[in-house]
Amino acid sequence: MSGKQRYAVILLVVLSIGMFLGSCAPAATPETGGETAAAPPPTEESPAAGEEMEPIKIGLDLPVSGPGGTEGQSIQRGAELAVEEINAAGGVDGHMLELVVGDNQCDSAVGVSALRSLIEVDQVDVTMGSSCSSVTLAVMPILEEEQVASLDVTATNPGITEQAGPAGGNIWKFRLNLNDLLMNEEFATRVIAEEVDSLALMVTNTDYGRGVVDVLTNVIPDTIVTEEYFNLGDADFRPQLTRIKDLDPEGIMIIGDYTEASSIITQMYELGMDQKIYGRGSVVTQSTLDLLPDEVKPLFEDAKEVVFYAVTEESADLAAKYRDKFGEAFNRDNGMGYFGMQVLAQAIKNCGEISGDLKADRACIRDGLEAVSIDIPGIGHVEFDDHHQAHYPMFITTIQNGEAVVIDRVPTD
């Protein structure tokens, strides 16, 4: 092989990796919900003075690098805040919580390795993640095989719920956040169908994005005029938007993340488009608004989205604490990371005695998750159904006078 051929092979390998990175699935959008208290679950028993109890390891199976890194790191910071508070209050029955991060890069192949490393090398007791729907679906069989429970807080593909719980077959998977099926049907019929007759979809090219499209094309098939796709990390959306502009729909629905959404809306302005904007993911949020140039913001006014958590007054104290600690605005992903840790803390508490036998403790925490019944200020009451799916009212958000606000909460039971 000549030198240049060798370089060609190297470059092709790297490009292939790049393409996979670009097409990895972004997770769903986090929002809050919960039943009991804003603070972490209280600890009833503290260890005797001088007695050191084994820490409980929680694996964070998240994309903390690559194109999905923004979301994963946000979830991680929310989880860190919760763990700091729980440990400061004495831990869970005297056991300190310890976070171990496994970077799944929002890539299914990497995610399998990352999760196995968390389970076999780090020997975590329970995991939280995988954040991206594609990764979550890919690693669910591993959870079953290794018998480790996992709580998802942002991945929204309905297939996860279908396969989870006693009714779905995989008893080790739990989901705190609402899924696309729960949210999109209501949103499509209550909001979109009432407001526009034609809608173009700008969709992130992932299992998550395609899952949303499947639901929408079933519920409002005659309204959708086109589906245009983009990859996670893309920055230029003008070709897709030019095509949409040519079709002249009344509305455009952006299914993705606030990072891409802000670029899409700015480029809509550039192309002179004035379609009504809808979102899924974390589109109609303060984070998107903050990334828009001032002149573009009026285009975003009155945009609407359904989400599984939006920051409301109920979460004001938590948002303030987060801002003090991390110096940035509290968002959906931070919230879900925080609430997920609260749920896991209660599951560990429900478990009763942590024996030190890893296999037994993992099973015990799984049982504890099934018994979770907690009120979380900001989202509502959380219990898991027979598909291990939590139910609480979804949030309908909009932009009013340059601010993201919640205008409605719709039950999902």
Place this chain on the structure above:
Amino acid sequence: MEIFFLQIMNGLATGSLYALIAAGLALIFGVVEIVNFAHGEFYMVGAYFLYVLFVLLEVPYWIAALATILLMGVFGVVFEYLIIRPVIHRPWWVWLVATLGAQVLLLNIVTVIFGATPKNAHTVYISRIVELGIFRISQQRLMVFLISVFVFILLNIFVNRTKMGKAMRAVSQNRNMCPVVGIDVQKVALVTFAIGTALTGVASAFAAPMLNVLPTMGIFYATKAFAAVIMGGFGRVNGAIAAAFLLGIAEALIAQYVTSLYVHVFAFVLMLLVLLFRPQGLLSRGGVGI
């Protein structure tokens, strides 16, 4: 037909940004014979330079943009001195690991300093729209296109007319013979890195205001730049520039007439076709050199 021309214009606008990044990558490969896997992160680092100068320090935009390009040139010199020089005479897998390591390092350093949350460095030019018939484009995007063309003309003049440019061509053609005729190869490599990195700085300075500034922003463009460099004929700067524009246009037309679902796949199929049927590159007539 109108929509066809609109998409061609979209492709040219996108291609100019690909080309700025690809040109630096091709230049470095052509002269130094190193595939710099950290090149996408150079673009990201440049964007953060602009963010710090323009947003945090409130330096006027044009001064901040110029300073970004100069700082990136200096960054390239430091990078060559610290990362490349120690490994340049080692086997290829050593520099492969070195530049991959640098990529991860840069990404993580920036994440630690600035966090993963996207920032913006908006200028007034992104919301000022120029209407060219049916085509609408922001002044900022038009600026990227015009400046890229200007920079490519300057680059060609430099490479073909100046003593250093001729030395770069000589090194790219026969590195071993250059010392015999008095060419300081190490100095040429240093200048090449400075220019290649400054080209990326141009992309950062003028494109970053249109985009979100975040640690992973280089991945997407590095992938496209690598494809353009391969299509252009490894190390052929003008070939890489032409291929970058072609790639931008192909993506826009595929999104319009085929599907946006697999637009990146089609782009790389195009790359494979070039490799199969014109492995020497789109504009190359064979031989060696930049």
